[in-house]
């Protein structure tokens with residue numbers, strides 16, 4: 001008795017069936033829900049993002065405020081809008097740590113054995129992080145207003161500042177993604193992000209007017225994109241002319257995206 | 273007459289090298305639809321690598337493989353609809369509850385919200401996780417994670433299920449639960465590729481065995497077939513004083529005869545490859561004054577088969593058989 005085996009594929013096209021739009025949206029929804037639940041289950045990660053700016057506002061406005069400007073209120077109007085501008089990018093960094101964790105814990109492997117598009121995994125993280133940033137904005141703006149911040153530019157300008165911060169933050173998500181896929185642990189990703197962020201934040205126009213800085217630092221501060229972001233947010237919230245700052249931020253965001261997004265996507269595709 | 277057999281899994285000449293390491297060095301195997309193939313091999317044999325190739329997680333350097341008729345390389349998405357994987361290490365989202373882990377996978381497998389809920393509840397129940405369902409998986413014990421991972425791989429009622437050392441590190445009760453569940457899946461028509469280092473597990477679950485070592489298939493066939501292929505007989509010695517089992521095994525080891533024993537059955541077993549050995553064994557034990565209550569010969573156990581084929585001993589199932597060490 002001889003045995004023949006059936007090896008041919010069933011009558012289906014050789015190339016892969018595409019995942020329809022509706023299925024893609026459903027996957028995206030389920031994954032976004034998962035990422036939001038992760039944030040809810042780990043409120044500390046949210047607290048980190050909120051506590052640092054809150055401490056900075058209190059510390060700088062009340063401790064150094066008098067020394068930095070003629071009065072605390074004036075300094076608050078100077079510093080807080082710039083600090084708000086960085087909210088978008090602080091949270092972009094959570095993307096890298098989240099991605100790293102998914103690779104380390106094997107959750108990514110589980111997703112990769114499921115018939116879903118890999119872009120949904122990534123996109124859902126970006127959506128969740130953006131929502132997280134929006135919540136952080138609401139809390140921080142509310143807190144600053146309670147302390148006496150005047151939104152002189154009006155609500156539309158405030159929205160524009162938040163939008164600009166998010167756009168710049170989004171361009172850094174790709175950098176965060178690259179870090180998340182290159183470094184060994186989520187802690188390393190977090191540490192590295194801090195290491196990059198700290199000098200950028202303090203060597204910018206967020207806390208002090210660059211004209212008060214020594215020459216070498218002034219040169220760095222002038223070209224630091226966070227200075228442009230802080231200047232733009234400050235001008236928008238205070239209702240003063242924005243000058244070239246908004247365009248500078250947008251150019252930076254576009255530049256960072258053009259350079260890092262293809263690298264990040266290529267790396268992600270290779271690993272998934 | 274030509275009999276048509278459907279193969280759920282077909283692997284032809286799969287090669288995967290990691291630098292100098294030949295993780296897979298031309299592996300061929302087939303798993304018939306509705307059966308369980310036990311993939312046996314010592315640590316580092318290439319079992320996990322093969323499972324990952326067949327799950328579309330890594331691309332082989334050479335060779336072809338079909339699962340459910342789909343090409344691993346050319347039809348990965350269709351293939352993924354037919355498979356379920358429980359990897360060697362649990363892959364659960366630690367921050368989500370057991371229930372949410374399963375619900376998420378249900379949704380990603382295109383179940384409706386209602387179906388996904390029902391399926392999650394059903395599998396939690398089956399794997400005795402209902403009580404812990406709402407707690408984050410972070411707080412689960414190793415066994416609970418393992419069960420959750422198994423449940424996750426079964427959500428979509430996959431036609432082909434890969435289980436990579438599914439019971440390693442589990443207590444006997446949980447292990448039996450897993451075995452029952454695997455048998456149930458097979459009863460419902462699933463095909464299972466099971467990797468294991470436990471002979472007991474292979475004997476319990478597998479219809480056929482493929483033994484691999486250093487990335488190559490070194491034996492395959494039915495369990496009985498393999499046993500006869502290895503040849504020889506297994507000698508079972510029942511000691512007068514069971515507490516002497518470890519000492520007896522050591523004594524034989526010193527005489528150059530590898531022996532295993534099981535405290536549970538109270539038997540010492542020796543793989544005999546020629547007739548003269550029987551005399552040697554009895555002689556060695558007698559000289560040292562060990563009492564023998566009875567002897568028996570039978571086909572070798574899988575443990576012994578494994579030992580003979582690979583030259584390495586398998587890992588004994590926890591708290592079952594202990595290998596004698598000199």
Ligand SMILES: Nc1ncnc2c1ncn2[C@@H]1O[C@H](COP(=O)(O)OP(=O)(O)O)[C@@H](O)[C@H]1O
Pocket residue numbers: 290293294295313314315316317318319320321322
């Ligand atoms: N990602 C990898 N990089 C380098 N070597 C690997 C990798 N994965 C597996 N190996 C090597 O391939 C061999 C087979 O590994 P594996 O498939 O995990 O064996 P098993 O599951 O049978 O224990 C081992 O020598 C292992 O070290």
Ligand SMILES: [Mg+2]
Pocket residue numbers: 316319320321360436
């Ligand atoms: Mg393995």
